[in-house]
Amino acid sequence: MLISYNWLKEYLDINISADDLAEKIERSSVEVDSVITRSKGLKKIIVGQIMSFEKHPDSDHLNICQVDTGEDELEQIVCGAPNVEVGAKVIVASPGARIADNVKIKKAKMRGIESRGMLCALDEIGFPKDVVPKEWSDGIYFLPEDAVVGNDVYEYIGMNDSLIDLDVTPNRGDMLSIRGTLFDLAAIYNKNFELETNEVKNYLNDNISDLINLNVDETLSSNYNLRIIKNVKVEASPLWLQIRLWNAGIKPINNIVDVTNYIMIKLGQPLHAYDLDKINQNDISVRRAKNGETITTLDDVERILNETDVVISDSKSPIALAGLMGGKDTEVDDNTTNILLEGANFNSVNTRKMAQKQNLHTDASQRFERKIDDSNIVNSIEDATGLIEMIANGEATKDILTKTVNKSKNKIINITSSRINHVLGTDFDNNTIIDIFNRLNFEVEIENDSIKVTIPSRRNDISMDADLIEEIARIYGYDNIGSTLPTTKMTQGKLSKKQKLIRNSRKSMEEYGLTHAISYSLTSEEKSSQFSTNDQESVQLKFPMSMDHSNLRMNLLSGLLDDVAYNQARNVKNVALYEQGRIFIPNDNDVRPTEIEHLAGVISGSLVENNWKQKSKKVDFYDIKGILNEFLKNLSFVDEITYVATDKYSNMHPGRTADILIGDTKIGFIGQVHPKLVQKYKIDEVYGFEINLDIINDLPKKEQLYNQISQYPSIKRDIALLLNDDITHADVYNLIKKRGGAYLTKIDLFDIYEGENIPEGKKSMAYSLIFQDKNGTLTDEDVNKSMEKIQNNLEKEFDLEIR
Amino acid sequence: MSLKDDLNQIKENGLVKIESSKSVKELNDQIRVDLLGKKGLITQTLRGISNLPVEERPEMGSYANSIRDTLQVAIDNKAQELEEKELNEKLKSEKIDVTLPENKVIKGHPHVIQQIVDQIDDLFLGMGYEVLSGPEVEEDVYNFEMMNLPKDHPARDMQDTFYITDEILMRTQTSPMQARTLEKHDFSKGPLKMISPGLVYRRDTDDPTHSHQFHQVEGIVIDENITMADLKGTLEVMIEELFGDKFDVRLRPSYFPFTEPSVEVDITCFKCMGKGCSVCKGSGWIEVLGAGMVHPNVLKMAGVDANEYGGFAFGLGPDRFAMLKYGVTDIRDFYLNDLRFLSQFN
Numbered sequence A: 001m002l003i004s005y006n007w008l009k010e011y012l013d014i015n016i017s018a019d020d021l022a023e024k025i026e027r028s029s030v031e032v033d034s035v036i037t038r039s040k041g042l043k044k045i046i047v048g049q050i051m052s053f054e055k056h057p058d059s060d061h062l063n064i065c066q067v068d069t070g071e072d073e074l075e076q077i078v079c080g081a082p083n084v085e086v087g088a089k090v091i092v093a094s095p096g097a098r099i100a101d102n103v104k105i106k107k108a109k110m111r112g113i114e115s116r117g118m119l120c121a122l123d124e125i126g127f128p129k130d131v132v133p134k135e136w137s138d139g140i141y142f143l144p145e146d147a148v149v150g151n152d153v154y155e156y157i158g159m160n161d162s163l164i165d166l167d168v169t170p171n172r173g174d175m176l177s178i179r180g181t182l183f184d185l186a187a188i189y190n191k192n193f194e195l196e197t198n199e200v201k202n203y204l205n206d207n208i209s210d211l212i213n214l215n216v217d218e219t220l221s222s223n224y225n226l227r228i229i230k231n232v233k234v235e236a237s238p239l240w241l242q243i244r245l246w247n248a249g250i251k252p253i254n255n256i257v258d259v260t261n262y263i264m265i266k267l268g269q270p271l272h273a274y275d276l277d278k279i280n281q282n283d284i285s286v287r288r289a290k291n292g293e294t295i296t297t298l299d300d301v302e303r304i305l306n307e308t309d310v311v312i313s314d315s316k317s318p319i320a321l322a323g324l325m326g327g328k329d330t331e332v333d334d335n336t337t338n339i340l341l342e343g344a345n346f347n348s349v350n351t352r353k354m355a356q357k358q359n360l361h362t363d364a365s366q367r368f369e370r371k372i373d374d375s376n377i378v379n380s381i382e383d384a385t386g387l388i389e390m391i392a393n394g395e396a397t398k399d400i401l402t403k404t405v406n407k408s409k410n411k412i413i414n415i416t417s418s419r420i421n422h423v424l425g426t427d428f429d430n431n432t433i434i435d436i437f438n439r440l441n442f443e444v445e446i447e448n449d450s451i452k453v454t455i456p457s458r459r460n461d462i463s464m465d466a467d468l469i470e471e472i473a474r475i476y477g478y479d480n481i482g483s484t485l486p487t488t489k490m491t492q493g494k495l496s497k498k499q500k501l502i503r504n505s506r507k508s509m510e511e512y513g514l515t516h517a518i519s520y521s522l523t524s525e526e527k528s529s530q531f532s533t534n535d536q537e538s539v540q541l542k543f544p545m546s547m548d549h550s551n552l553r554m555n556l557l558s559g560l561l562d563d564v565a566y567n568q569a570r571n572v573k574n575v576a577l578y579e580q581g582r583i584f585i586p587n588d589n590d591v592r593p594t595e596i597e598h599l600a601g602v603i604s605g606s607l608v609e610n611n612w613k614q615k616s617k618k619v620d621f622y623d624i625k626g627i628l629n630e631f632l633k634n635l636s637f638v639d640e641i642t643y644v645a646t647d648k649y650s651n652m653h654p655g656r657t658a659d660i661l662i663g664d665t666k667i668g669f670i671g672q673v674h675p676k677l678v679q680k681y682k683i684d685e686v687y688g689f690e691i692n693l694d695i696i697n698d699l700p701k702k703e704q705l706y707n708q709i710s711q712y713p714s715i716k717r718d719i720a721l722l723l724n725d726d727i728t729h730a731d732v733y734n735l736i737k738k739r740g741g742a743y744l745t746k747i748d749l750f751d752i753y754e755g756e757n758i759p760e761g762k763k764s765m766a767y768s769l770i771f772q773d774k775n776g777t778l779t780d781e782d783v784n785k786s787m788e789k790i791q792n793n794l795e796k797e798f799d800l801e802i803r
Numbered sequence B: 001m002s003l004k005d006d007l008n009q010i011k012e013n014g015l016v017k018i019e020s021s022k023s024v025k026e027l028n029d030q031i032r033v034d035l036l037g038k039k040g041l042i043t044q045t046l047r048g049i050s051n052l053p054v055e056e057r058p059e060m061g062s063y064a065n066s067i068r069d070t071l072q073v074a075i076d077n078k079a080q081e082l083e084e085k086e087l088n089e090k091l092k093s094e095k096i097d098v099t100l101p102e103n104k105v106i107k108g109h110p111h112v113i114q115q116i117v118d119q120i121d122d123l124f125l126g127m128g129y130e131v132l133s134g135p136e137v138e139e140d141v142y143n144f145e146m147m148n149l150p151k152d153h154p155a156r157d158m159q160d161t162f163y164i165t166d167e168i169l170m171r172t173q174t175s176p177m178q179a180r181t182l183e184k185h186d187f188s189k190g191p192l193k194m195i196s197p198g199l200v201y202r203r204d205t206d207d208p209t210h211s212h213q214f215h216q217v218e219g220i221v222i223d224e225n226i227t228m229a230d231l232k233g234t235l236e237v238m239i240e241e242l243f244g245d246k247f248d249v250r251l252r253p254s255y256f257p258f259t260e261p262s263v264e265v266d267i268t269c270f271k272c273m274g275k276g277c278s279v280c281k282g283s284g285w286i287e288v289l290g291a292g293m294v295h296p297n298v299l300k301m302a303g304v305d306a307n308e309y310g311g312f313a314f315g316l317g318p319d320r321f322a323m324l325k326y327g328v329t330d331i332r333d334f335y336l337n338d339l340r341f342l343s344q345f346n
C-alpha cells in the first residue's frame, strides 16, 4: 500500500524526511518495500500552452503545435495525440528533458517537420498506466488552467510527494490506511495528530428506513449500514482528490467512486456506492448466493456463484460480491443522480475464501480479510457523505440504516512490568510501560501490580499479553534491547550415533573422490521405484505440480543418473557423485511412510582426467567396489562384508551386480547400471551402489583394536591355480583362509588370466600367501605343511590343477 | 737412484695422475690400486728396503708411509671433488619443467548448502544445542495446527503445500520438529535447546528464486528465563559465524503465527555495504532470517506451561544464505548437480 508522505504531514507535525520516516516505520511497524517520488529522475518537464496547431501535411494523425513554454519564441512540437486543443495547458518535454524510463528528449524531424520536444501523456512521465484516469488514457494530459507556463509540472500533479510503499503483514490490517499509520507514527514519535473529517451540513427530509427494506444475515456481516444521498452531480473529481488517489495507486473514476476510495485510504473502511435507481424495489439483503446465480462485476467479468459466496442482493439478483466488488448493473455512472452508500463489516474468512475462489483480490477484500475497525464504519460514512455533499452537491438522509450484531466490548488485557521484563530481558518500570501504551492510545489503569490495558477496536490483532509485549518492544525499539546469550542449566550438544555415521559417510565419499549431489526427493512415478526388487508402489502427491515431481523417491540412484545425464550432456564426461538423503517407503502401520537414510554413489567415464602424464582409464566395477568397500571396512563391522552376485535388479546388469551383506544382513547393492537404462538416459557406462545407513547404524561394530606388529620375519609363497571358470575368487579365498592355519596372515590375488594357453572354460588365478608368527621365527617346514594342506583341500574341493 | 728418489718419483707421478683423473671409477679402480694396492708401486718399491742398512730402514719406512698418506689424501680429495662434479652433472641432467601441470589428486567436494548447514550445526552443538531433523513427510497437525496455524488461518495461503492425503503433507518448514520435541521434553531435566535442519517443500514452480524443495534450519530454546535479548545475542553470534563481523544487524517487527513478538532480521547488504544497490533494492539491508519469542499457544498446544516456560525460535534458509554469500543468482543451481558448479566449493 502506498502511503503519501504529504498526506501524513497534513495531520501529523513531524520534521523528518520521507526516507528517514520509512526507515523508522520499517524498524517499528511494518516492512517498507520502497519510497517512490514520481518526479525523481525526470528533468525539464514543464508547463506549456498550445497557442495554435495545424495538421501535418504528410500525416493524418499528427498535428504541428506552436507551444508557449515561457521562452521568447514559441516552440514547434509535432504531436500525435488526438486531443490537442488551443489554449490547453500541457506537459512539455523540451529538448534536453528526461522523461520516464530515462528517455532523453532531443529535437527531431517528424515526417520532414522539425519538432522541438514532445507533449506528454501521464504515463510518459512515469505514471503507472493503471492509475491514469480514463479521460486521459489515450491522449496528452491537460494541466489546471492556473498552471504557470514555463514552471515545472511536478507540483501541479502531486509528483513531488514521496510515496512510502508498505508491505503490511496479515496481522496489521490497521496499517492499511492513513489513520492507522498515523496512530503508529504518533506512538513512535510521541506526537499527537488531528484527523480532520468532513461534516454533513444539510440533510434530506426523507428517512432511509422508509425507503429501503434491509435484511442482513448476521453471520455474514456483523455490521451493515446504508445511507441514501440524492441529487448528486457525477463528474470528475477535483484535482486534489485525484492526486490523493493516484498517489495511493488508485485510478480516479468519478467524484462518487473517488470519495469511497479516498475514505478507504484515509480511514481504512471500504465503502461502496450503488446507483439507487438501478436497484429493484429497494429491497436490500446480505445473503449467501444461490447455486448457479450470476453477477457481472465492475471489472466486466461474469461470475457464476454458489452457496459459499456472499452477495448483496436486491429483490431480483445480486448487486455486489460482499467485500469484493460491486455489480455492473448498479454502477454509478455519469447519469446517476441518487446513490446508496454502503459501509459494512464482512466476515474475514468468507471474504478471503471468496477472493481466492473468484481470483478477485481487491483493495476492499484485502482490508476485510485482515478485519476492519467496527467503531470506524459510521465515521467513515459521515466523512464520505460530507465530502460528497461538498464536491457532488448531494443531499443525504439524516439517518443511517443499520443492522448490527451486539457490539463486542473492547478487549481488556492485564499485564505486569515483571512479565514484560521477563520476556524482553529489559528492566522497565511501570511508568515507561504506561507511557508507551499512552502513546499508542491504549487506555491504561493500574490495578495492584498489574496494568490493565484496554485495546482499541482498531487493533484487533492484539488478544493476549504476548501481543502487548510486542507493542512495547517495537515502540521502545529492538535496537535498544540488549544482547545476551541464554543462561540455562548446562546442556551437552552432541551428534547422535546415526548423525555421526551420516557425516562420516559424506566425508568418506568426498575423500574417495565423489562429489556431494543433492537431488529432488519428489520424482516421477517411474523413477521413484526404479531400483526396487518388489512391485511396491511409491507414495504419490495429491496434486503434483508436474509429472516429473509427483512421487516420493524410494531410491537415490535414479536422481544420480539424472545428474550424470545433466553433466554428460554438457560435455562433463567424468562424473563421480554421491548423494546422502532419505527415501520414503509406504508403511501399512503408519499414515506416514517410513523415512530411511540412504547413501548412493555413481561413477562414469574415468576417475582421472587424461593429461600429459596421467592417462584416463574407463571406470569399472572394481573402482566403485573399492570406494564402497573402503567405507564399509572402516566401519569395523563385527561380521564380514560379502558381495553376492545377483540378477534380480531389472535395472542393473545381470552379470555385474551384487547384493552387499554384512553377516546375513543385506545392506544394499552394487554394480553396473543396466546398459538399456543407461541408453535411455543417453549416458556412458555407469557403476553405482546404494546402501541403507539406518541398517548399517544398527549393525554391531568392533572396538578399534590395535594389532601388534610381529618382530619376526615373514615368509611369502605363491600359488597358481588352473580352475573352472565358475569358481569365484571368494570360493578360493575362503577355502585358503579356512585351511591356511594360524600363521597365514595375508592372501593376495595377484594375477588372473584367461585365453591363450588356457583351455576353454578354465582360468588361471595366482595368489601370494604370507605367513608370519607373532611369537617366533617360522621355518620353511612350518610353511610347507600349511601349503600342503591348502593345496590338498583346493584340489579336493574344486577339482583344480596346481601349477 | 736412491730408494728415496724412487719414492719421490712415485709421488710426483702419482699426484699428476690423480689430478688428471676424470672419474671416480678410474681413481678407485685403477689409480688407487696402481699406487697403493697390494701390488702397487709403493709396495713394490718398498721391497728394495731390505737392501738398506738396518738402521736406515725405519726412517725410509716412515718416509714411504708419509708418501702413501699424501697420495691417499690426494686420491680422497680428488674422489670427493669428482663425486661432487659427477653429482652436479647428474642433477643438471635431471632438470624438469616445474611449470608442467601436476598429477591430479582424486577428490570429491562437499555440497555448498551442506557446508552451510554443517557450519550452523557445529556452531550450535558448541553452544549445547541438540540437532534433531524430524520427518519430511508430516502430519498437518504438527506442520500447521500446533504451529498456531489452524485450518482457516490466512497465513496458510502464504505457504502452498504438497498434500499426500488431507492430513499428511510434505513439511513446509522444519518447525514441526519443535512441536514434536516440545511435546516430549521433560523440563524438569533441563532446558530445551535444539536446532532442526532439513529439507522442506513448497508447492512452487521452480524458477531462479523459487524451488519446490529447499533447506531450512530452525532453532528453539525454551526454559524458565529466556529473553528477547537472548534471541538477539544468539542471532548476532550466528550471523558473525556465517558472514563475518563486518555486518550490522537490524531487527524489525514482522508476523509469524508461531512467534509473538516476531521479528525479521536484516544484515548490511554485502554488495554495497549499506549504501544501497540493486541487490538490496536500495535499502542497504538484506533480510536473512525470521525469529521471535515462541507463541504461548504453541507452548500450550504442546502441553507446556506457558506461564512458567518460554523462549525463542528462529528459522533461516541455507539456500538463500548460499545465494547471498556467493552471489548465486539461480536457486535451481543447487539441485542440478552440475560438477562445474559443485566443484567450486571446498
Ligand SMILES: [Zn+2]
Binding pocket: B269, B270, B271, B272, B273, B274, B275, B276, B277, B278, B279, B280, B281, B282, B284, B285
Ligand atoms: Zn546493497
